Amino acid sequence: MASKETAAASTEGVVRAVLRERRGCRVRAKAGKIMVSQGSCADGRRQRGSRPFGACSGCLWLLRSAREDDVPELPEVEHTARALAHWLTGQRIEGAEADPTRMLRGQSPRAFARMLKGRTLDRVERRGKAMLLTFDADAGLLSHLGMTGRWLRRLPGEPPPRHSRARIYLPQGVVLHNDDPRMFGRLLVAPASTLPALPDLLALGPDPLRDGVDASALGQAFARTTRPVKVALMDPTVIAGVGNIQATEALFRAGVHPARPAHGLAPDEVAAVAAGIEASITHTLASLAAQPEVAYLGSGLAPENPFLVYDRAGTPCPRCSTTLDKMTLGGRTSAYCPRCQPRCQPRRARRRRATSPSAGP
Ligand SMILES: [Zn+2]
Incomplete structure (x- = not known):
């Protein structure tokens, strides 16, 4: 069971979206609590001061029901x-x-x-x-x-x-x-x-299932941004339909740390991320096909967690048994393996990157 602090930090992004939708109170996560600042929400009730869950009854319900899982993906x-x-x-x-x-x-x-x-x-x-x-x-x-x-x-x-x-x-x-x-x-x-x-719909990036994930196009999109690779992956204009779960899983499969700047990935790492997205989506679809109805993780109705690392921080890595760690990026919690997904670019990849772009055919 996630601690209160984790839940607060990880729900912040969702809560922001919730309140933006309602033109609601300003919100931030502080010391493990969701703080709602003065504001007037769609119900027109002004809030007094800044206190945890200081929202009106409508916002309060939304805040309490906000989960980090912005499924469906x-x-x-x-x-x-x-x-x-x-x-x-x-x-x-x-x-x-x-x-x-x-x-x-x-x-x-x-x-x-x-x-x-x-x-x-x-x-x-x-x-x-x-x-x-x-x-x-x-x-x-x-x-x-x-x-x-x-x-x-x-x-x-x-x-x-x-x-x-x-x-x-x-x-x-x-x-x-x-x-x-x-x-x-x-x-x-x-x-x-x-x-x-x-x-x-016109603004959406390529669709991983319909169009496949083109590693060179993904590399071009990554080259244009200094954002962490996980945040870039969740941008629908870069690639459509990938959210927190699929991005977390794809990066684990690719062995890429979620906080690495997107533009710093070597071509073989981008190719591994592209393959990771396809593999993760295929895996999720297969586990969904076994269910009579779609049940989202976090809804209380979902079957066992079918993912490799998503929502598994604190448990052993399925590949190397190192304890999985977690961090918050773009308001979402990322689970990752500190050993399989090193924060620093591996030397091997760095060397290849230094030589590959200039090396013509
Ligand atoms: Zn590992």
Whole structure:
């Protein structure tokens, strides 16, 4: 069980995102506690002074429920996209409804129902963490799962999930629920042909599953930044869909310390990181495929931790048995092996780097 201090430090990034979303109180982690400074949140209640968890009741709930795991990451979304394609293919949608929540970003629930009723699925595509559903007659639905969103299928007689925010009704009483306790997800209906042109989708970097991870392109992106390599990996404009878990795992697989400046990596290290991302995503997808429903780590419903080092600080390295260490980068906790992932660039790689770029064919 993580200590209170670790939990506070590691949740800071998530909490920032939470409060930014609410235009909420300013927040920082100090001495192992989340400090909320004066501010007025979306509920319009002003906060007094700076004290741990000094937020209003709405922010307080979000703060307390904030976990470091900003899942879903790419594999969970891919798994969901495949499930949706499987559930919807060949089925005519009998009806659809959405509750009037912020997940609709101002669209009316009526537009959601009108767009989807009577449609049949053509295909489901994924762009980073966004799913684009294309139906006949150019009907389209963008679904982003945010932090806690899931699509769940319920058969007749099964109780609906607790936080169902939108529903798609299929023949024979089957219902697909969009379940999202914290409502950071997004549901947008629009003509399918217009969805890929959304600015936040256009800004995404290459998709590791769809496009593969091109080591030379990754190296070029790394060369432009002095940020720690782990922070660069979590930047969706560098590579789409990689979050804390996949970045932690990929760097362990590559034997690269998460705090190394991205621009200082040797070409063979960049290639190892690229291969690490692909291997980690493949591994996660395989472990998800064994589950009937997506359950995120930290949700209390997840099965055993399927990862090599993520969330395993303090336990022996699976490769060399050195005790895994942890550090916070970009507001997220990174577990790493101090021996397999040395902080200093290994001499071998340094020599190669010094010779390789200038050595022409
Ligand atoms: Zn090790």
